[in-house]
Amino acid sequence: xxxxxxxxxxxxxSSSSTAxxxxxxxGKGGSGDSAVKQVQxxxxxxxxxxxxxxxxxxxxxxxxxxxxxxxVEDRLEITNCFPFPQHTEDDADFDEVxxxxxxxxxxxxVNIDHLHVGWYQSTYYGSFxxxxxxxxxxxxxxxxxxxxxxxxxxxxTAQGSLSLKAYRLTPKLMEVCKxxxxxxxxxxxxxxxxxxxxxxxxxxxxxxxxxxxxxxELEKKSxxxxxxxxxxxxxxxxxxxxxxxxxxxxQLLMDRVDEMSQDIVKYNTYxxxxxxxxxxxxxxxxxxxQENMQRQSRGEPPLPxxxxxxxxxxxxxxxxxxxxxxxxxxxxxxxxIKEFTAQNLGKLFMAQALQExxx
Amino acid sequence: xxxxxxxVAVDMEFAKNMYELHKKVSPNELILGWxxxxxxxxxxxxxxxxxxxxxxxxxxxLTVDTSLQNGRMSIKAYVSTLMGVPGRTMGVMFxxxxxxxxxxxxxxxxxxxxxxxxxxxxxxxxxxxDLQQVGGASARIxxxxxxxxxxxxxxxxxxxxxxxxxxxFLMSLVNQVPKIVPDDFExxxxxxxxxxxxxxxxxxxxxxxxxxxxxxxxx
Numbered sequence: 001x002x003x004x005x006x007x008x009x010x011x012x013x014s015s016s017s018t019a020x021x022x023x024x025x026x027g028k029g030g031s032g033d034s035a036v037k038q039v040q041x042x043x044x045x046x047x048x049x050x051x052x053x054x055x056x057x058x059x060x061x062x063x064x065x066x067x068x069x070x071x072v073e074d075r076l077e078i079t080n081c082f083p084f085p086q087h088t089e090d091d092a093d094f095d096e097v098x099x100x101x102x103x104x105x106x107x108x109x110v111n112i113d114h115l116h117v118g119w120y121q122s123t124y125y126g127s128f129x130x131x132x133x134x135x136x137x138x139x140x141x142x143x144x145x146x147x148x149x150x151x152x153x154x155x156x157t158a159q160g161s162l163s164l165k166a167y168r169l170t171p172k173l174m175e176v177c178k179x180x181x182x183x184x185x186x187x188x189x190x191x192x193x194x195x196x197x198x199x200x201x202x203x204x205x206x207x208x209x210x211x212x213x214x215x216x217e218l219e220k221k222s223x224x225x226x227x228x229x230x231x232x233x234x235x236x237x238x239x240x241x242x243x244x245x246x247x248x249x250x251q252l253l254m255d256r257v258d259e260m261s262q263d264i265v266k267y268n269t270y271x272x273x274x275x276x277x278x279x280x281x282x283x284x285x286x287x288x289x290q291e292n293m294q295r296q297s298r299g300e301p302p303l304p305x306x307x308x309x310x311x312x313x314x315x316x317x318x319x320x321x322x323x324x325x326x327x328x329x330x331x332x333x334x335x336x337i338k339e340f341t342a343q344n345l346g347k348l349f350m351a352q353a354l355q356e357x358x359x
Numbered sequence: 360x361x362x363x364x365x366x367v368a369v370d371m372e373f374a375k376n377m378y379e380l381h382k383k384v385s386p387n388e389l390i391l392g393w394x395x396x397x398x399x400x401x402x403x404x405x406x407x408x409x410x411x412x413x414x415x416x417x418x419x420x421l422t423v424d425t426s427l428q429n430g431r432m433s434i435k436a437y438v439s440t441l442m443g444v445p446g447r448t449m450g451v452m453f454x455x456x457x458x459x460x461x462x463x464x465x466x467x468x469x470x471x472x473x474x475x476x477x478x479x480x481x482x483x484x485x486x487x488x489d490l491q492q493v494g495g496a497s498a499r500i501x502x503x504x505x506x507x508x509x510x511x512x513x514x515x516x517x518x519x520x521x522x523x524x525x526x527x528f529l530m531s532l533v534n535q536v537p538k539i540v541p542d543d544f545e546x547x548x549x550x551x552x553x554x555x556x557x558x559x560x561x562x563x564x565x566x567x568x569x570x571x572x573x574x575x576x577x578x
Contacts, residue, residue: 043473050469055385085383099383106377109370157465161491162472193573207476210425213432215474221460246558257565264572320576327569334562341555341562347493348551355544 036146036201037074039166043207045081046164052083053122053154061086066100067118068107071146076201078150079113081120116140118166120150125248126336129198129329131322134169138177141169148201155245166201173197194327246340253333256326263323273315371410392419398428400437400453408439408451420453434458507532 045067057063065083069076082103084096104114118140121128128151140147153163169177172192207215291303378390393411395404404420411418420437437453462470507529513519539547 043476046469046473047466050465052384054463054465083384099380102376103380106373106380109373154465157468162468194569205473205476207473210432211473212477213427215470215477217432217434218460218470219474219477221458250558253562253565260569260572267576323576327573330565330569334566337562338559341559345552345555348548348555350493352544352548355539355541 036071036076036148036168038076039148039150039201039203040075040077040206041150041164041203042077042079043205043211045078046162046205048081048083049120049122049150049152049164050154050157053152056083056086057122057154062124063122065120066103066116067120067148067150068104068113068115069117070113070115071117076117076146076148078117080107082107116144116147118144118147118149120152122152122154125155125245125252126153126332127252127329129325129332131325134177134325137167137169138174141174142178164203166203167198168201170196170199192324194324194331197324197328246337249333249337249340253330253337256330256333260323260326260330263326267323270315270317277314390415390418392421394421394423396423396425398422398424398426404453405439405451408453412439419456 049065052065053063063083063086065081067078068080068082069078071077085099104116108114119136121133133149137147137149140149148166148168151165151167153165156163170192173196176192288303295301295303381388390411392415393407395407400420400422408418408420411420417438420439422433422435422437424431424433424435436456436458438456439451440454441449442452443449510519510525511529514521
């Protein structure tokens with residue numbers, strides 16, 4: 001879990017070759033319901049994230065890293081990033097904070113933006129709505145108002161289109177997390193639904209002029225040598241055999257739905273217990289009253305009113321945060337699946353058109 | 360070896376620090392050499408290269424010409440070789456190497472996407488969806504096909520002499536389009552479409568289910 005440390009002090013950077021937008025805005029963005037309307041990423045950051053996953057993150061582990069940049073009006077510009085080492089159990093003396101401070105100090109020497117603006121994480125088939133992510137993003141957003149978390153999906157990217165999304169916590173969710181009160185009443189009051197937990201921020205990619213020159217060079221150089229690679233890539237884009245990806249997604253969705261149903265059962269039991277308890281309280285009160293009336297009619301002193309709340313301890317309401325997270329995750333899976341099927345329907349119809357033309 | 364007129368300094372402490380930090384993330388990577396921006400090799404390069412020959416065996420020196428001389432950003436690589444009369448004055452010569460670019464698949468996709476900023480006016484692009492990528496790839500194939508067709512026409516009309524290797528490539532290309540019996544293709548297409556529609560329906564159902572659950576819980 002990436003722990004954040006604020007970038008202290010002034011933003012005295014003049015990074016020349018990166019993020020060529022005008023105006024070096026510093027500090028917090030403007031007030032309003034959402035501080036960041038758009039995320040602008042340098043090409044460098046995209047490639048670094050891809051490389052980090054490729055080299056260090058094979059398998060189901062997530063790789064994480066820190067994003068650096070600055071805020072300009074309502075745009076968050078990400079100009080650089082550095083990766084975070086994996087957490088292994090055997091190096092317990094590894095100090096994350098120290099690593100971050102060292103990195104930022106060194107980067108300041110070479111005139112790279114050293115302001116923290118967020119963090120990135122790779123994901124496995126889109127399952128990133130977890131408690132850990134929520135906590136990390138909350139601590140980031142609490143310290144730096146405009147921070148985002150970039151979710152990079154390597155498997156989807158390998159199938160043809162870069163899958164990079166930026167998320168922030170909605171202000172309502174920030175409030176709830178601040179109170180640390182996840183009981184049903186608080187959540188109901190805040191009126192949070194699973195759809196309103198994260199908000200997605202649109203991403204654009206921007207390069208400086210020098211990078212564009214480099215791109216032209218690469219285009220020229222790799223034109224001949226990598227043509228065969230392009231063909232094989234094109235074939236993967238046109239692949240109609242998509243059962244693996246879809247199957248995996250559906251399996252994860254089923255697991256989550258199972259968890260959700262368990263959670264629902266727990267909640268139902270809780271509701272039943274509370275209502276049963278209410279009934280018991282009511283009955284007890286009635287009996288008491290009856291007894292008191294009887295005693296009065298016999299002339300004896302009435303029994304003392306006992307503290308009902310001590311007799312009937314109310315059952316613990318289950319924390320609603322987990323179920324909210326599960327619902328959010330299910331929602332993400334469903335959206336991914338729908339996107340996937342929509343695109344593939346298009347491809348299928350294209351293939352049909354081609355075959356018709358052949359015959 | 361000519362003495363440099365202006366002394367140059369390399370912050371070795373910084374280099375060591377950064378390497379240590381980098382090793383924490385990628386413990387398998389080693390220092391291979393060093394890079395510098397600039398058009399050509401200077402006398403300073405020799406000194407720095409000597410320092411790096413202590414860090415790595417036979418270091419590579421990479422120059423990236425950001426001053427854009429000759430209108431291009433040339434990227435060149437060198438290794439150092441000894442030259443001169445053995446036993447007497449020895450010198451160091453930088454011999455050029457061929458530079459090739461290799462990509463792996465996700466990197467290739469990322470680079471392709473980033474390359475699109477070259478064509479937009481303010482160098483900004485958004486992320487594209489799957490179908491847009493397919494559209495782009497189809498356009499590229501269309502261009503390639505028109506070139507190939509042009510070549511075939513030229514050969515037929517006798518303008519260009521036929522080349523056997525090219526002919527063989529063309530044959531394999533044409534044979535790559537799969538030939539499927541139309542009925543089989545129909546059934547495959549329909550079953551796939553049915554699968555996709557069913558999955559979409561189920562996904563929608565699940566979403567409405569959790570929305571309903573949300574409403575019920577908040578009663």
